[in-house]
Amino acid sequence: MAPQEHQYLLAILLGFATGVIARFCMLRSDYRNYPSYPHGYIIHLSLGAIASILAALAVPALIEEELTAVTFLVLCAQQFRDIRSMERETLMKLEEQALVPRGPDYIEGIAKVFESRNYLVMLVALTVSGAVVLSNWRIGCIAAVIMVGFSLCCMRGSYIGDIAQIHAGTLHFDKSLLYVDDIVLMNVGDPNAREKILQEGVGIVLYPNDDDGRAILNSLGQRQAILHDVSILTGNQLDVGEQEWTPMARKNMKTGALGIFILPNYKNVECVIAAVKRTPILESAAQKPLSSDIGRNIAKGAKQHE
Amino acid sequence: MNDTILAAVTTDEYADKVQGSVAVFIADDEIEQQRTAMLLARIMRGMSHDLENGVMIVVRH
Numbered sequence: 001m002a003p004q005e006h007q008y009l010l011a012i013l014l015g016f017a018t019g020v021i022a023r024f025c026m027l028r029s030d031y032r033n034y035p036s037y038p039h040g041y042i043i044h045l046s047l048g049a050i051a052s053i054l055a056a057l058a059v060p061a062l063i064e065e066e067l068t069a070v071t072f073l074v075l076c077a078q079q080f081r082d083i084r085s086m087e088r089e090t091l092m093k094l095e096e097q098a099l100v101p102r103g104p105d106y107i108e109g110i111a112k113v114f115e116s117r118n119y120l121v122m123l124v125a126l127t128v129s130g131a132v133v134l135s136n137w138r139i140g141c142i143a144a145v146i147m148v149g150f151s152l153c154c155m156r157g158s159y160i161g162d163i164a165q166i167h168a169g170t171l172h173f174d175k176s177l178l179y180v181d182d183i184v185l186m187n188v189g190d191p192n193a194r195e196k197i198l199q200e201g202v203g204i205v206l207y208p209n210d211d212d213g214r215a216i217l218n219s220l221g222q223r224q225a226i227l228h229d230v231s232i233l234t235g236n237q238l239d240v241g242e243q244e245w246t247p248m249a250r251k252n253m254k255t256g257a258l259g260i261f262i263l264p265n266y267k268n269v270e271c272v273i274a275a276v277k278r279t280p281i282l283e284s285a286a287q288k289p290l291s292s293d294i295g296r297n298i299a300k301g302a303k304q305h306e
Numbered sequence: 307m308n309d310t311i312l313a314a315v316t317t318d319e320y321a322d323k324v325q326g327s328v329a330v331f332i333a334d335d336e337i338e339q340q341r342t343a344m345l346l347a348r349i350m351r352g353m354s355h356d357l358e359n360g361v362m363i364v365v366r367h
Contacts, residue, residue: 175356176355176356176358187356188353189340189347189354189355189356189363190340190354192344240351241347241348241349241351242348243347243367246367
């Protein structure tokens with residue numbers, strides 16, 4: 001084998017291996033149990049492997065002026081867009097049987113993440129293969145470590161705990177209306193249900209740090225994501241035909257604070273607060289009114305008014 | 307709109323407060339009214355709400 005060909009083979013293999021490793025590292029199955037082991041793993045690892053081999057081939061193909069191969073890569077990148085719709089469809093079907101659904105915003109966020117992870121894998125494989133071709137395998141190995149670290153950094157997002165202060169609230173009834181502190185949640189007609197809610201229910205209140213946080217908590221998709229994550233982490237006594245135990249989130253119109261009620265399996269306020277804090281902020285909910293003049297002026301005016 | 311009133315439960319005293327096409331159940335007293343509303347809610351996968359005027363309704367959300 002000619003030295004140049006040997007170099008190409010090494011570049012492709014190292015790029016491919018790093019891409020697969022990066023995809024494996026990004027394939028975290030946590031409390032959300034998604035993707036589910038082992039079938040979801042196999043689907044995503046296979047797609048990640050295809051993405052990385054294609055990207056690893058690109059640099060040697062370009063150097064050899066095999067432009068058809070490079071065009072093929074672009075064509076395949078288009079195909080990865082189907083991953084998003086595949087994820088969306090699967091999760092939407094699962095929603096039909098969920099007691100506390102994720103909500104379309106959360107699903108869209110997850111679908112986007114899975115698509116983007118394949119592009120990240122392509123970037124990792126492309127960089128590593130390029131580094132080997134243009135320098136040597138040692139530099140390629142350094143690039144591999146850096147790129148895997150970079151792809152893991154790209155996975156990190158913001159959490160509810162970053163944009164709001166979360167405190168325990170007091171659940172109480174005014175006749176049939178359930179409140180958490182001063183926020184009205186729902187009307188409960190059954191006196192036995194009211195008693196159970198007071199005994200076993202947990203009420204918490206989220207106070208947004210600023211107007212950006214307020215806008216995020218205002219999003220219905222974000223509220224549903226919080227309720228879903230808390231229900232998964234702390235358990236939920238909700239069952240079919242027992243809507244009194246439905247977890248609920250309602251806002252205080254004046255302050256933008258969000259009141260939440262949930263009936264967990266075991267009453268532990270600290271755990272519920274911790275679960276709310278670690279709920280990811282959805283891309284669709286992330287709004288930044290304070291980055292505009294109008295938003296800042298309104299916030300300033302509101303402070304002066306206080 | 308997904309929310310539907312499935313039934314109304316009241317007592318003789320407040321029976322004139324419910325009209326229309328909704329199914330109305332008349333109970334003898336408040337305890338029977340609450341029990342009936344709860345049973346209807348369980349049977350029809352709804353939730354009982356108290357309108358605080360002697361009428362309870364079962365709603366599917």
